[in-house]
Amino acid sequence: DAGVIQSPRHEVTEMGQEVTLRCKPISGHDYLFWYRQTMMRGLELLIYFNNNVPIDDSGMPEDRFSAKMPNASFSTLKIQPSEPRDSAVYFCASSYRRDPSYNEQFFGPGTRLTVL
């Protein structure tokens, strides 16, 4: 398996533009997570899905952020409009539920977003 795939790997945009980050989870995984990492705030969970349904979006910073998972093999994280403070590395991760204690999340390589 190719692992979790994220695109683009790097994105540079100007303030006010719409940004769409994409993620393809590992086949067979039923959980998908979106994280954001900055030097100041560390690694933060934004939202996660189970069987394509959002379970917890309490980490989504504000209405400018939205995430969708239209099917088991694809998810998007959209920022509209983007702001300089959104600059960060965004990670997507996926997992499958073996039992409640098991929590091995497989992370993608991340998308480095720079908003000018």
Place this chain on the structure above:
Amino acid sequence: DAKTTQPPSMDCAEGRAANLPCNHSTISGNEYVYWYRQIHSQGPQYIIHGLKNNETNEMASLIITEDRKSSTLILPHATLRDTAVYYCIVRVARGSNYKLTFGKGTLLTVNP
């Protein structure tokens, strides 16, 4: 989920065992301890987890004290590639709760 405390940084000589401590004094009976690491510019990687018994896998060993208030991750023979930030996370395993809360972790530097 219980809060964890880790030293911000540690050094280890290549080939020696690296022992990374984690304090979780407020852990409750149904909370598990998880360890992840993040090598520079990569996404985090799962290492190991446990409840109260010591655990070992191909990557590391996890030693949990009898009162479960602290644990130690052991890398038996550290290599330069083990240089990374190591995160200790405590969470309740229940239902569909798969949320992990990452703290600041410990930056382990393995020196030649």
